[in-house]
Amino acid sequence: MASLPATMALVYDRPALRIPRPDISLPPAPGDWLRAPLWANRGLFGQVVLAAALINVFALATSIFSMTVYNKIVPAGATDSMTALLIGIVLVLAFDFALRGLRGYFVDVAGQNIDQQLGRRIFDQLMTMKLADRQGSNGAFAGLLREFETLREFFASATITALVDVPFILLFLGVIFWVAPPLALVPLFAIPVVIGIAWASQPLLGRLAQAGLAESLNKQGIIIEAIAGLETIKTSRAGPLLAARWHLAVLHHAALSLRQRLISAVAVNTAATAQNLVYVLTVAIGVSLIADRQLTMGALIAASMLAGRCVTPLGQIAALLTRLSQTLSSYRALDKVMTTPGEGSPTLRRPRLDGGIAFRNVTFRYPGSSARALDDVSFDIAPGERVAIIGRVGSGKSTIARLILGLYEASDGAVMVGDADVRQLHPDDLRANIGAVLQDVVLLSGSIRDNIALGDPAIDDAEVLRASRLSGAHDFIGRMAAGYDRQLADRGEGLSGGQRQTIAIARALTLRRPIMIFDEPTSAMDTASEDALIERLETELIGRTLVLVTHRQSMLRLATRVIMIDAGRIVADGAPAAVLKSLTTV
Numbered sequence: 001m002a003s004l005p006a007t008m009a010l011v012y013d014r015p016a017l018r019i020p021r022p023d024i025s026l027p028p029a030p031g032d033w034l035r036a037p038l039w040a041n042r043g044l045f046g047q048v049v050l051a052a053a054l055i056n057v058f059a060l061a062t063s064i065f066s067m068t069v070y071n072k073i074v075p076a077g078a079t080d081s082m083t084a085l086l087i088g089i090v091l092v093l094a095f096d097f098a099l100r101g102l103r104g105y106f107v108d109v110a111g112q113n114i115d116q117q118l119g120r121r122i123f124d125q126l127m128t129m130k131l132a133d134r135q136g137s138n139g140a141f142a143g144l145l146r147e148f149e150t151l152r153e154f155f156a157s158a159t160i161t162a163l164v165d166v167p168f169i170l171l172f173l174g175v176i177f178w179v180a181p182p183l184a185l186v187p188l189f190a191i192p193v194v195i196g197i198a199w200a201s202q203p204l205l206g207r208l209a210q211a212g213l214a215e216s217l218n219k220q221g222i223i224i225e226a227i228a229g230l231e232t233i234k235t236s237r238a239g240p241l242l243a244a245r246w247h248l249a250v251l252h253h254a255a256l257s258l259r260q261r262l263i264s265a266v267a268v269n270t271a272a273t274a275q276n277l278v279y280v281l282t283v284a285i286g287v288s289l290i291a292d293r294q295l296t297m298g299a300l301i302a303a304s305m306l307a308g309r310c311v312t313p314l315g316q317i318a319a320l321l322t323r324l325s326q327t328l329s330s331y332r333a334l335d336k337v338m339t340t341p342g343e344g345s346p347t348l349r350r351p352r353l354d355g356g357i358a359f360r361n362v363t364f365r366y367p368g369s370s371a372r373a374l375d376d377v378s379f380d381i382a383p384g385e386r387v388a389i390i391g392r393v394g395s396g397k398s399t400i401a402r403l404i405l406g407l408y409e410a411s412d413g414a415v416m417v418g419d420a421d422v423r424q425l426h427p428d429d430l431r432a433n434i435g436a437v438l439q440d441v442v443l444l445s446g447s448i449r450d451n452i453a454l455g456d457p458a459i460d461d462a463e464v465l466r467a468s469r470l471s472g473a474h475d476f477i478g479r480m481a482a483g484y485d486r487q488l489a490d491r492g493e494g495l496s497g498g499q500r501q502t503i504a505i506a507r508a509l510t511l512r513r514p515i516m517i518f519d520e521p522t523s524a525m526d527t528a529s530e531d532a533l534i535e536r537l538e539t540e541l542i543g544r545t546l547v548l549v550t551h552r553q554s555m556l557r558l559a560t561r562v563i564m565i566d567a568g569r570i571v572a573d574g575a576p577a578a579v580l581k582s583l584t585t586v
């Protein structure tokens with residue numbers, strides 16, 4: 001940057017981070033996106049299982065300890081043996097303490113890994129998914145994608161430990177049966193009751209969870225829309241309307257959550273009461289067995305401790321089952337998104353395209369719409385040709401630009417770029433060859449320089465500067481104190497509409513791509529800025545293909561051919577003067 005005057009220096013620390021392109025291989029089979037991260041952490045889960053199993057075995061040791069103390073040590077007054085036993089049990093408890101710590105640690109590490117792996121997969125899917133497959137409002141869709149946290153929470157938390165505890169119920173039952181056979185019947189009756197009630201509540205909880213998820217996404221959608229549109233909402237006094245929608249959504253969601261909690265509470269409280277009842281009944285029956293000399297005091301104490309251990313996991317399972325329905329509805333909703341095929345397959349790689357564009361009998365309907373945005377449209381644009389697309393509002397001009405960029409696929413017919421069908425072309429190659437300025441200019445948070453280079457390592461400071469001078473962005477960036485380092489907020493807030501447009505044009509002009517698509521690139525500019533831009537572009541665009549969507553006659557200076565669209569059909573195609581003349585004579 002030494003050759004630049006000080007005021008133009010682009011002070012920018014190029015991130016060392018390599019930005020990997022998302023993987024756009026075939027979509028995973030249902031559930032793969034979740035199974036793979038879980039399977040990748042099987043080692044950690046194995047250790048959790050082992051630790052949890054040992055903790056259960058240690059629980060057995062404390063019961064046996066109590067039985068031995070009451071049956072052998074107390075009657076014989078064997079204090080020496082007591083000391084040895086005490087040392088043994090303290091060692092067991094120390095191991096138990098360490099294992100509980102390790103178990104928690106392994107669960108947390110597995111949770112962190114799953115978080116990262118699932119989070120990456122979900123973001124990659126978002127980046128590669130077709131625009132046509134995006135569901136619901138921005139807020140609701142964002143909320144849906146964040147549901148992966150519910151899944152992580154379920155799989156990497158108490159779930160694993162609760163599940164490991166289940167088979168040990170049988171072990172504890174077996175030991176109770178060994179020390180005091182009739183007492184085993186008490187937990188044996190309690191277990192199916194607790195599981196039965198938790199299981200019976202599943203279908204209703206499942207329906208409530210599904211409705212609850214929909215309501216929560218609706219709530220999220222409203223709040224995100226309100227935040228993004230705050231300026232418009234205030235100026236058009238739409239606050240009360242949004243507030244009414246919000247209150248209704250909160251009301252519905254709260255009512256569903258309350259019902260969910262009430263039903264979950266029945267299962268969870270049944271388990272808690274069963275736990276107490278099992279203890280009381282074990283002691284009561286045990287006392288009568290002692291009176292009949294069928295049971296020792298030590299055996300009763302051991303049996304009551306073990307009966308508690310039998311029923312404790314049931315409480316966890318009841319809580320788990322109530323969360324299962326929520327987890328399942330999140331899983332089903334996410335699975336739909338995650339198994340949707342992404343944009344094309346990466347079979348056809350063309351790093352450099354020649355700039356030719358062709359539409360072959362293209363018909364297009366937007367998803368969910370029966371109207372044809374484009375109706376049997378055919379044209380050929382030769383490499384280096386500069387074509388303006390004109391027409392009335394809503395006639396289909398921007399749709400042509402979106403189809404060339406591969407943002408949507410033609411419903412019928414084919415869109416060819418550089419002699420290749422855009423459905424076959426790797427989207428990365430297609431878009432690397434096209435410099436595009438879309439109608440709604442969106443900048444991202446970060447510096448102005450970041451927004452012009454947008455993560456492409458091939459764009460260096462000199463190229464950023466060249467493109468900014470061409471677009472006119474450099475004029476105002478040079479006057480800013482922070483220059484190209486000026487940080488922008490979300491969506492480029494902090495700049496005027498015209499300034500945002502010049503930055504978007506600079507972004508498109510970098511790297512002299514063979515195809516330029518400009519959709520109303522100067523709609524927010526004053527006439528002088530627009531004239532200056534046209535003059536610079538006239539030489540810059542020589543030899544490059546231009547598709548220019550415009551309502552402005554002044555911009556037609558850049559075009560050597562004009563295509564006119566009306567209601568999705570081509571109604572005129574020829575030299576600018578001829579097409580304009582036909583317009584005035586109609």
Ligand SMILES: Nc1ncnc2c1ncn2[C@@H]1O[C@H](COP(=O)(O)OP(=O)(O)OP(=O)(O)O)[C@@H](O)[C@H]1O
Pocket residue numbers: 366367369373391392393394395396397398399400439
């Ligand atoms: N995302 C969408 N979903 C459904 N219909 C859409 C969508 N975008 C555009 N349309 C419809 O497709 C038709 C063509 O839209 P397009 O944006 O191509 O018009 P345009 O000619 O660029 O209009 P303008 O001059 O106002 O930008 C319009 O009838 C419009 O309502």
